[in-house]
Amino acid sequence: MEDLRSTTVPDDPVQRRDLILIERARAGDLDAFNDLVVLYQDALFALVVRMVPDRDQASDCVQEAFFSAYRNLDKFRGGSVRSWLNRICVNAAMDTQRARKRRPVQPYPELDDESWQPPAGEDVDPIRIALHGERSRVLAGALQAITDDQRTAIVLYDVEGYDYAEIADMTGVSLGTVKSRIHRGRLALRAQLEDRMDLFRG
Amino acid sequence: MADHRGHDPLLAAAAAERGGSLPTTLAACGDCRSLATDLRALALALPASAIPARPRDLRLTVAAAARLRPRGWRRVVALVGSARDGVTRPLAVGLTTLGIVGLLMSAIPTVLPPGRDAAAGGPGIEALGDPPRSGDRPVDLMGDQGVVVPPAPTVAEPPSGGSRSEAAPADRSALRLLSMAFLGLAGALVVRRRVRLAGRLR
Numbered sequence: 001m002e003d004l005r006s007t008t009v010p011d012d013p014v015q016r017r018d019l020i021l022i023e024r025a026r027a028g029d030l031d032a033f034n035d036l037v038v039l040y041q042d043a044l045f046a047l048v049v050r051m052v053p054d055r056d057q058a059s060d061c062v063q064e065a066f067f068s069a070y071r072n073l074d075k076f077r078g079g080s081v082r083s084w085l086n087r088i089c090v091n092a093a094m095d096t097q098r099a100r101k102r103r104p105v106q107p108y109p110e111l112d113d114e115s116w117q118p119p120a121g122e123d124v125d126p127i128r129i130a131l132h133g134e135r136s137r138v139l140a141g142a143l144q145a146i147t148d149d150q151r152t153a154i155v156l157y158d159v160e161g162y163d164y165a166e167i168a169d170m171t172g173v174s175l176g177t178v179k180s181r182i183h184r185g186r187l188a189l190r191a192q193l194e195d196r197m198d199l200f201r202g
Numbered sequence: 203m204a205d206h207r208g209h210d211p212l213l214a215a216a217a218a219e220r221g222g223s224l225p226t227t228l229a230a231c232g233d234c235r236s237l238a239t240d241l242r243a244l245a246l247a248l249p250a251s252a253i254p255a256r257p258r259d260l261r262l263t264v265a266a267a268a269r270l271r272p273r274g275w276r277r278v279v280a281l282v283g284s285a286r287d288g289v290t291r292p293l294a295v296g297l298t299t300l301g302i303v304g305l306l307m308s309a310i311p312t313v314l315p316p317g318r319d320a321a322a323g324g325p326g327i328e329a330l331g332d333p334p335r336s337g338d339r340p341v342d343l344m345g346d347q348g349v350v351v352p353p354a355p356t357v358a359e360p361p362s363g364g365s366r367s368e369a370a371p372a373d374r375s376a377l378r379l380l381s382m383a384f385l386g387l388a389g390a391l392v393v394r395r396r397v398r399l400a401g402r403l404r
Contacts, residue, residue, distance in 0.1 A: 034221075034261040045256045055254045063260050070262060071270045136252040159249045183215035186241045193244070200243040 018081035026073050033073075037066055040082065044089045050155045051093040052100070053144045061096045065089040088168050090156070097148040135199045142192035150185030157182050206233035222374040290395045297388035304381030308374045 018039075024032035048065075049058035065088045076084055111115065143151055152171060156162045157178075162170070167178045190197070209227075214234050217224040218241035228234040262270070 029264060030267045032269075037261045041260045042256060045260075046253050049253050050248075055257055059257050059260070066262065067266070067270055070267065073260055073271075074374065132252060135247060139251050141245060143248075154248065158245045169338050179216075182210050186213055186215050186218065186244060189244055190237070190240055197240055197243075200240070 014082075015080060019078070022073065022076055022081060025070070026028050032130060033070055036081065036085075039067075040085055043082075043200040044085060047086065047155065047160060048089055048093045050159060051090075051148075051152050054100070055138060057096055057100060058093075061092045062089060065092040068092065086160070090152070094148070094152065094170050094171070097152070124135065131199070138193060138196045138199060139189075142189050145192050150181045153178055153181035154185045154189070172199055204226060206231050209234050211237060214238040218245060271340055290391050294388040294391040294395075297384045297391070301381045301383075301385035304377050304384065308378040308381065 018036065021032045021036050025036070044062050045058060046066065048061050052058045052061055065085065069085060069088050088147060127145065143154075146154075149171075153167060156167045157164075163180050164175050168175050169176070172179075193200070213225060213228055214220055214237040217228075221286040223229075224234060224238055326361055
């Protein structure tokens, strides 16, 4: 008799590796789960810190997301582990957005120190680095000035590359609302950067 | 040239999408083209912008892992106050009720049945008052007619330390202790549930 059970093994080596680590973590191997943490903590932090423009709060948020993932390992039903972790992080970030109070503090005040990640590539031109740093600073300030919903939609679309349907599913709103948030968010960003658009042109 | 003020900026925002383009009505407007270009530049600048470095390592410690995925009896205790907990509240209400009822019963002496060494006559003996002493002469109801009324059966003296109508002090103390134990357990359940709920809502 034909075995009708699904024996699909992901072709993607990354996905295969992640599934093996998840299975080992479920069996009680903490090191396997921490291997997943090491693999994804930077990418998840980069996602969340744009949604929650506070370095320490973003770090706490990602930590909570990993706690939640570890606690609910048995609920993982297959597919992309990265996407699963992303969803948990986005939910945690939205919870943090709702909980935190708006404070008129400068975002990323440590921009002037060396804690910022250097730009990719071997470009060591100090002028380009300074320009890149200034561009990042004003963009971060403008991002904080728009609404949480618009910021979330823009980050998920422009940075993470999710499409409208995926963002609608993750944030629990309609497709039309997602489009509206992205478009209005970008217009709001541009309005914030009215005087500094020369940094982004050309 | 069409008046730019009458043009919907959301159309320019939609044109800034990947592969988007301005509708012909707006394509002739220089301001709309400039707006769409700026929005596209911001969309490209965002993923390339620098972010602050992750402030700490997010790997799980052994203690955190044990707390998040407890095993054995700790898993049962962890269920108290968890999202899946549907037992704690009714259990705490039941224990509180039993505790209060028990304390009331132990405080009212006549509610409880008499102690084990009390009257052999069974319930209702409390209404008789003091039993006749063994040395008493029977009451001659017939007066001078010479009829001798047989002596009333003697009733054993109740144990020392109280009237026959009161329950044994040991029974009351035991009931009081048991009631306080119920109340204490109910209180512990309520506190644990509140702590877990507060942790989830924070």
